[in-house]
Amino acid sequence: MPNRVSQAQLDKILPLVEKPARYTGGEYNSIVKENAEVSFALCFPDIYEIGMSHLGSRIIYSALNSREDTVCERAYAPWVDMEAQMRQHNIPMFTLETKRHLKDFDIIGFSLSYELCYTNILMMLDLSGIPFFAKERGDDMPLIICGGASVCNIEPVAEFFDCVLYGEGEEMIHEFIDKYRSAKQKGLSKREILLALKDIKGVYIPSFYKAEYENGRFVKLTKLEESAPDKIQRRVVVDLDKVSFDDNPIVPNISIVHDRVPVELFRGCTRGCRFCQAGFIYRPVRERQVDTLINQAEKMLKSTGYDEVSLFSLSSGDYSKIHELVPVLAEKLKGRQVSISLPSLRIDSYLKDSLEEIASRKKTGLTFAPEAGTQRLRDVINKGVTEEDLLNSAREAFLAGWSSIKLYFMIGLPTETDEDILGIADLVRKVIKAFHDIPKEQRAGSVQISVSASVFVPKPHTPFQWSAQDTKDEIVRKQTLLRNEFRTIRGATFSYHEPDTSILEAVFARGDRRLASVVACAYMKGAKFDSWHEHFKLNVWEQCFLECGIDTNAIAHREYSLDEKLPWEHLDSGVTDNYLKREYERAQKGITTKDCRKGCQGCFDLTFEAYENCCKA
Amino acid sequence: MRIVARLRKTDNAKYISHLDSLRVLQRSILRAEIPVAYSQGFSPHPLISFATALALGYTSDCEWVDIKMKEEISPDEFIAKLNANLPAGFEAVSAYAVEDSFPAISSFMRSAEYEAIPDIHIDFAEFQNAVDTLLSGSIIVTKRKKSGNKKIEVEADIRPDVYEMKAIQAEPVKLHIVGRLENTGALNVDALLSQLNNVLNIDCAWHVNRKAVNLVDFNE
Numbered sequence: 008m009p010n011r012v013s014q015a016q017l018d019k020i021l022p023l024v025e026k027p028a029r030y031t032g033g034e035y036n037s038i039v040k041e042n043a044e045v046s047f048a049l050c051f052p053d054i055y056e057i058g059m060s061h062l063g064s065r066i067i068y069s070a071l072n073s074r075e076d077t078v079c080e081r082a083y084a085p086w087v088d089m090e091a092q093m094r095q096h097n098i099p100m101f102t103l104e105t106k107r108h109l110k111d112f113d114i115i116g117f118s119l120s121y122e123l124c125y126t127n128i129l130m131m132l133d134l135s136g137i138p139f140f141a142k143e144r145g146d147d148m149p150l151i152i153c154g155g156a157s158v159c160n161i162e163p164v165a166e167f168f169d170c171v172l173y174g175e176g177e178e179m180i181h182e183f184i185d186k187y188r189s190a191k192q193k194g195l196s197k198r199e200i201l202l203a204l205k206d207i208k209g210v211y212i213p214s215f216y217k218a219e220y221e222n223g224r225f226v227k228l229t230k231l232e233e234s235a236p237d238k239i240q241r242r243v244v245v246d247l248d249k250v251s252f253d254d255n256p257i258v259p260n261i262s263i264v265h266d267r268v269p270v271e272l273f274r275g276c277t278r279g280c281r282f283c284q285a286g287f288i289y290r291p292v293r294e295r296q297v298d299t300l301i302n303q304a305e306k307m308l309k310s311t312g313y314d315e316v317s318l319f320s321l322s323s324g325d326y327s328k329i330h331e332l333v334p335v336l337a338e339k340l341k342g343r344q345v346s347i348s349l350p351s352l353r354i355d356s357y358l359k360d361s362l363e364e365i366a367s368r369k370k371t372g373l374t375f376a377p378e379a380g381t382q383r384l385r386d387v388i389n390k391g392v393t394e395e396d397l398l399n400s401a402r403e404a405f406l407a408g409w410s411s412i413k414l415y416f417m418i419g420l421p422t423e424t425d426e427d428i429l430g431i432a433d434l435v436r437k438v439i440k441a442f443h444d445i446p447k448e449q450r451a452g453s454v455q456i457s458v459s460a461s462v463f464v465p466k467p468h469t470p471f472q473w474s475a476q477d478t479k480d481e482i483v484r485k486q487t488l489l490r491n492e493f494r495t496i497r498g499a500t501f502s503y504h505e506p507d508t509s510i511l512e513a514v515f516a517r518g519d520r521r522l523a524s525v526v527a528c529a530y531m532k533g534a535k536f537d538s539w540h541e542h543f544k545l546n547v548w549e550q551c552f553l554e555c556g557i558d559t560n561a562i563a564h565r566e567y568s569l570d571e572k573l574p575w576e577h578l579d580s581g582v583t584d585n586y587l588k589r590e591y592e593r594a595q596k597g598i599t600t601k602d603c604r605k606g607c608q609g610c611f612d613l614t615f616e617a618y619e620n621c622c623k624a
Numbered sequence: 625m626r627i628v629a630r631l632r633k634t635d636n637a638k639y640i641s642h643l644d645s646l647r648v649l650q651r652s653i654l655r656a657e658i659p660v661a662y663s664q665g666f667s668p669h670p671l672i673s674f675a676t677a678l679a680l681g682y683t684s685d686c687e688w689v690d691i692k693m694k695e696e697i698s699p700d701e702f703i704a705k706l707n708a709n710l711p712a713g714f715e716a717v718s719a720y721a722v723e724d725s726f727p728a729i730s731s732f733m734r735s736a737e738y739e740a741i742p743d744i745h746i747d748f749a750e751f752q753n754a755v756d757t758l759l760s761g762s763i764i765v766t767k768r769k770k771s772g773n774k775k776i777e778v779e780a781d782i783r784p785d786v787y788e789m790k791a792i793q794a795e796p797v798k799l800h801i802v803g804r805l806e807n808t809g810a811l812n813v814d815a816l817l818s819q820l821n822n823v824l825n826i827d828c829a830w831h832v833n834r835k836a837v838n839l840v841d842f843n844e
Binding site for chain 2: 017018019021022026027028030031032033034035258260261262309310311312313314344
């Protein structure tokens with residue numbers, strides 16, 4: 008019998024923590040199974056409100072629980088107050104559904120979607136009494152696996168995991184459980200189980216490879232297990248209309264970040280912005296049919312009681328049938344007090360009319376992301392937006408009654424000069440002028456532009472994977488330059504990120520296996536919730552990099568040469584190295600590349616499984 | 625028409641705050657396709673309200689809710705539909721149909737009955753003494769209050785809000801409390817229990833259950 012945390016233990020500590028319902032489960036549509044052959048603890052290394060908003064792990068939860076042979080229960084990183092109580096009362100990490108100790112599961116699977124959650128993985132293992140490194144865990148320990156966007160360079164944390172699942176999980180997770188179950192039935196050892204799992208496409212077993220370094224730099228990954236694949240191919244679901252989806256999503260009992268029905272229009276993005284990892288690692292674009300989407304929206308609204316549907320994807324406005332979908336959905340929802348939200352979308356007048364017909368409750372903020380201040384730099388990053396486009400969209404929004412707009416930019420982009428930085432302020436002045444040029448009676452109130460500038464982070468599998476991130480001093484200098492500029496602009500506010508977390512993000516984005524010991528070191532010295540400003544401990548990280556002999560400058564702030572070996576080369580995203588190099592070179596020359604809906608640019612390896620289905624027409 | 629209904633909140637649902645509970649109820653009602661009415665205006669919301677808030681961590685056998693309907697629905701149908709759609713720890717026990725003009729259920733509230741159980745052993749004789757001591761004089765607690773724009777702490781005697789308090793022999797002991805619960809003010813049970821802890825010179829957590837809300841002119 009698995010061990011469970013008792014109600015008496017919970018009642019001792021839950022009254023003492025913030026938002027205790029984060030830890031109790033019992034939500035509508037959550038699944039409690041008595042028992043099943045395979046038990047899977049699905050872990051998200053951040054708090055409940057963030058983890059529950061992550062669609063990928065919800066898909067896995069539903070896929071696993073749809074199997075009779077498997078029970079999947081959830082666990083989220085306890086917030087610091089809960090962690091302290093758990094330690095004080097010797098309560099180990101447990102799942103929401105049946106309060107089962109994490110250690111008593113067959114498999115513990117982490118969903119990893121960003122770099123700054125790595126210390127929380129260790130916190131959750133630590134609270135479970137599980138050693139951090141795979142090599143320290145015997146056959147009595149659960150199989151520790153992971154999946155999610157961070158897998159495209161999992162190397163910095165690879166040594167913590169027995170097994171890594173690369174790419175989309177809807178099909179792969181079933182193949183994984185099938186193999187695992189039959190291995191378990193045969194009573195195989197962990198090593199034998201891993202040998203069986205390695206044949207699944209998309210599965211990566213880090214211990215079957217060894218990283219080698221020369222002069223402090225990664226030079227190659229050598230196979231220790233002859234039968235392991237040379238490259239691990241990212242899994243892609245070819246037909247999104249055929250794959251099962253979660254039509255009974257869990258309805259949280261407390262507010263979460265994305266508290267609405269999620270309808271995913273398509274995966275992938277055709278725009279090819281050169282800094283954007285999601286734009287490359289989710290290729291090719293695969294759209295769902297309008298009927299599928301309407302059906303999903305209706306089913307989920309009915310099964311959840313939500314009053315808002317979010318039509319999301321990387322760039323919802325690019326959905327080819329958006330003008331068909333929105334009016335049909337709006338018509339269906341008429342009179343039902345359900346609103347539709349369209350994130351990352353330029354609202355044109357046609358859509359605006361159909362949205363106005365239904366209860367569009369809140370006038371949500373409008374956000375545009377020009378990313379760079381000058382046309383030259385926007386060409387470098389291949390952001391296919393001109394100043395004219397932006398000003399037209401802003402003008403349309405002002406005429407439609409908006410007076411506040413958010414604008415997102417990045418600081419530290421490759422080839423950036425001070426002229427580009429000052430260009431941000433210029434562009435904002437022009438947007439404000441566009442507002443004032445509209446006759447008073449046709450515009451609303453006074454203009455408010457919120458400008459936000461993040462720090463560029465070079466990411467693997469993008470054309471900028473070789474590019475240098477600005478040093479801290481340089482970032483601060485540019486931020487100051489821009490901040491001073493905004494002092495003179497009325498009607499705009501300027502906010503920006505502290506550079507330290509962005510630098511850490513760059514180190515973990517491009518790092519190699521040696522970073523695992525840094526994460527372990529930082530965790531032992533108190534680092535956790537690193538993406539939370541109030542918990543980020545710069546001094547701890549600096550000390551650990553020093554102790555572990557890692558030169559962060561060489562990882563984050565250096566321009567890599569095109570012929571050097573990259574730690575993530577064996578994790579094949581499907582987009583070829585040559586394509587990324589071509590894009591990198593075009594970027595240096597400021598040459599743009601067309602949206603691939605307007606003609607195939609040849610980014611894929613012809614053997615890539617989804618190649619036939621991409622929008623090359 | 626309106627439905628006034630009594631809900632129970634048990635088990636881990638006690639860890640769901642008042643505002644979150646309201647949201648849970650709204651979503652359950654929408655799932656159940658109960659024909660709830662919406663407010664007019666720029667930001668319409670379903671017309672659902674709890675008669676009174678319940679402190680985080682308390683269970684309750686008696687949470688009155690007041691729901692305005694846009695179409696007729698029988699109390700039985702309401703209960704059946706809602707119970708099929710509530711999450712763990714929530715249950716609709718009874719429901720009554722009333723006219724729109726019927727006063728809000730909260731206006732009938734006069735007092736509430738609570739049972740509090742400590743999470744440690746307390747000697748009964750000592751416990752009884754402490755209860756008697758508390759009842760024999762004023763029970764002064766500090767309250768946070770707004771004065772103009774400032775928040776200040778003021779002392780207040782909550783003894784008049786305590787209508788009944790009895791020590792009950794059991795293992796562990798139980799405390800039976802009847803206290804004021806009206807639209808205009810209510811007994812602060814947490815403050816009372818913390819005074820009791822002071823008298824007993826212990827630091828223990830109490831599990832509190834609201835057993836009943838006493839209403840005038842409204843008979844179940």
